[in-house]
Amino acid sequence: MKKAAFKHKEEMAEETAIETLERELDFTHGTAVAYVRARGRCEYCGCDLIMSRQGYAIAEIDHLLPKSEFQSLPDELNFVLSCRPCNGVKRGRSVLRPNETAVKMLTDHRSKLIERVREDIAEQMKQYNKNWRRVTEVLHEVWWMSRQLPNK
Numbered sequence: 001m002k003k004a005a006f007k008h009k010e011e012m013a014e015e016t017a018i019e020t021l022e023r024e025l026d027f028t029h030g031t032a033v034a035y036v037r038a039r040g041r042c043e044y045c046g047c048d049l050i051m052s053r054q055g056y057a058i059a060e061i062d063h064l065l066p067k068s069e070f071q072s073l074p075d076e077l078n079f080v081l082s083c084r085p086c087n088g089v090k091r092g093r094s095v096l097r098p099n100e101t102a103v104k105m106l107t108d109h110r111s112k113l114i115e116r117v118r119e120d121i122a123e124q125m126k127q128y129n130k131n132w133r134r135v136t137e138v139l140h141e142v143w144w145m146s147r148q149l150p151n152k
């Protein structure tokens, strides 16, 4: 009983936040819903997109199911708050399986679709992460050597 009342308050707070973003910042309904639903975090990697200006600068709206294949889906169902790196890796790939219905999956099994995208991104990111670690090592070596050599 107590939990239900709490849930209701959270939903009211969400509705107010959505209305405020629409009214004050001209966010479309779909975009405002995506920001509020995700609580300002990338729904794929979880990075915070509102705590810093750098984060906010790479916030994007992704179509969970690609726009090219699913034009008629309501934005509030299909929009996902994403960071630019995740969105860039995901691109237009669809995680919907042949026997699944788009609206039903977005409504009832949204987290399942998100999870599939996460796995796909993680797979795509493997080479990227390897490169990143190597750049870190190489530049760390430069930093280390510059500390070892006497200044001229």
Ligand SMILES: [Zn+2]
Pocket (backbone or CB within 6 Å): 042, 043, 044, 045, 046, 047, 082, 083, 084, 085, 086, 087
């Ligand atoms: Zn991300």
